[in-house]
Amino acid sequence: MFNYFRKKLFNRMFLQQHLFKIYHNVFIKKNIKDLFDNGYSIYGKKFPFKDINLNKYLNHSDYNFDVDRKKIEMVDLKKIYTVLFEMGVISLIKDYLGSKIYCYDNTIFTLGNKICNKDSMQPHHDSKFRRIKIYIWLNDKDINTHPLYYLRKTHKQIKNWDNYEETRFPNLDKKKFDSIYGEKGSIIFFDTHGIHSHFKSTKIPRSVVELTFEPYGFLNRLNKKNIKSEITRLNLIDLDKLINLKKN
Numbered sequence: 001m002f003n004y005f006r007k008k009l010f011n012r013m014f015l016q017q018h019l020f021k022i023y024h025n026v027f028i029k030k031n032i033k034d035l036f037d038n039g040y041s042i043y044g045k046k047f048p049f050k051d052i053n054l055n056k057y058l059n060h061s062d063y064n065f066d067v068d069r070k071k072i073e074m075v076d077l078k079k080i081y082t083v084l085f086e087m088g089v090i091s092l093i094k095d096y097l098g099s100k101i102y103c104y105d106n107t108i109f110t111l112g113n114k115i116c117n118k119d120s121m122q123p124h125h126d127s128k129f130r131r132i133k134i135y136i137w138l139n140d141k142d143i144n145t146h147p148l149y150y151l152r153k154t155h156k157q158i159k160n161w162d163n164y165e166e167t168r169f170p171n172l173d174k175k176k177f178d179s180i181y182g183e184k185g186s187i188i189f190f191d192t193h194g195i196h197s198h199f200k201s202t203k204i205p206r207s208v209v210e211l212t213f214e215p216y217g218f219l220n221r222l223n224k225k226n227i228k229s230e231i232t233r234l235n236l237i238d239l240d241k242l243i244n245l246k247k248n
């Protein structure tokens with residue numbers, strides 16, 4: 001019994017959650033206030049696509065699918081991250097997560113014309129502790145497309161889960177969620193520890209650049225013990241290397 005509570009209450013995630021709140025309450029920074037308070041925010045500036053052509057990732061012969069992901073090639077990825085760095089997006093993510101960060105996913109994420117009520121289209125948290133996803137919206141604003149659904153403030157809840165089912169919340173009312181629609185170039189941040197997503201009931205395709213940022217350190221999910229295997233498993237890239245702040 002004691003062991004059960006010790007495991008539940010004094011695990012890495014539990015300590016990380018408390019420290020996160022204390023740290024951000026004491027050192028509250030204006031630029032991440034929205035993100036800290038609500039779990040998501042939309043960046044004040046739009047992403048400029050001028051030297052970056054993503055058309056090859058947006059060519060689909062048809063849209064008869066619910067979701068599709070295409071890996072972004074390194075040459076394009078470097079350009080995207082460099083622009084994000086120059087815009088101040090990277091420093092904002094570091095203010096929120098800490099300075100040592102790995103990034104992954106790095107895909108063009110497209111929703112097709114099929115409706116969907118399962119997997120990532122169910123309300124859920126990502127069961128990866130605290131981390132940030134950003135979506136760079138690639139379509140004009142259209143409220144008939146599927147938005148990002150986010151249940152405000154749930155990123156601050158202490159969560160425990162033992163299996164996949166405990167990370168899904170299919171019975172939560174969609175009306176309680178914020179519906180976040182981007183327009184071309186909008187940069188949307190959200191903390192994947194909060195409850196997000198909902199059933200896809202719309203059939204109009206739309207695409208985003210999807211990038212995921214996860215912190216490394218003693219209290220984090222990514223730490224000394226698992227970093228080697230996680231780099232291989234998830235194809236993690238050291239953020240500072242990607243934007244050339246660090247050589248090798």
Ligand SMILES: [Fe+2]
Nearest residue numbers: 120125126192
């Ligand atoms: Fe998710």
